[in-house]
Amino acid sequence: MPGLTIKFKDMKKPEIFSTGRNHTAVNVGGFDSVSDYTMIHPRTGAELHKVFLKEPTGSTGTEISVQSIAAGTEVPYFHTHNHNEETYIILQGQGKMQVDGECFPVREGSFVRIAPQGMRGIANDSDGELVVMVIQSREHSLREHTSADGTPFPVDWR
Amino acid sequence: MPGLTIKFKDMKKPEIFSTGRNHTAVNVGGFDSVSDYTMIHPRTGAELHKVFLKEPTGSTGTEISVQSIAAGTEVPYFHTHNHNEETYIILQGQGKMQVDGECFPVREGSFVRIAPQGMRGIANDSDGELVVMVIQSREHSLREHTSADGTPFPVDWR
DSSP states (O other), rough: OOOOOOOOOOOHHHHHHHEETTEEEOOOOOOOGGGOOOOOOOOOOOOEEEEHHHHHHHHOOOOOEEEEEEOOOOOOOEEESSSEEEHHHHHHEEEEEEEEEEEEEETTTTTEEEEEHHHHHHOOSSOOOOOOOEEETTTTOOOGGGGGGEEEEEOOOO | OOOOOOOOOOOOOOEEEEEEEEEEEEEOOOGGGGGGOOOOTTOOEEEEEEOOOHHTTSSSSOOHHHHOTTTOBOOOOOEEESEEEEEEEEESEEEEETTTTTEEEEEEEEEEOOTTTTEEEEEEEESSSSEEEEEETTTTOOOOOOOGGEEEHHHHHO
């Protein structure tokens, strides 16, 4: 009689589909399936449905993450940062956030920029899924921006 | 007989709904109404359905924009950057991108990181709307990232 075999499902990972000297392109999947990603927060032990993109895309100026927060649940800690600004972008659904004691509702299309020192939390107090993207970048690191940093060229599709 | 009166519609702008010492929160609106935003690109004269978020959110590490590209149309120029890395994130729909002559399809959930020197273009070759977010940040500016830059605290909703 064969022994029990414990099977672990492979952890879902972003799929790299195009790379070159100056780019890396990955597919995360549709934003209604972000809940398929699972990670354990290394400092709190919390199980999160979240995927980080810095490593798979090879980015050097941002850490981008996407997270699914189930109806009636919350990220189980508040937090501050040392050096990084964060922008929270609600991709789907609605919920609430709190920064430095001020609580406000957020919904699809809300963009919340938070300085490193801001004490922040996020919860899904709705009855639907909340999908949120967070952009981390070094505070005060941007110099040129918008079109001032760019140089346009004629369209040249191959 | 009264003269003709030309009426200009007010340009749509993100609505700031919460501010504090460490944060600014704005609502852009649902991602299926990004086409309501209009701007003229200052260097090419192109009319784009695009909104920039650095100024309204007061961010200092990123320039975030959201753009709607109508079915069968394209951003009418390719471009490079001087100092900023870009990450293109497809929020809705599908289309194609090209970087340094390599052309590939993109769809909801695609993340494309491009170094400043990459010659890039994007087009919507589908029959639906394409909604794309672009994150600009200074190349090589990020030091600590993910949870290493953060300090967790107990949840403390007010």
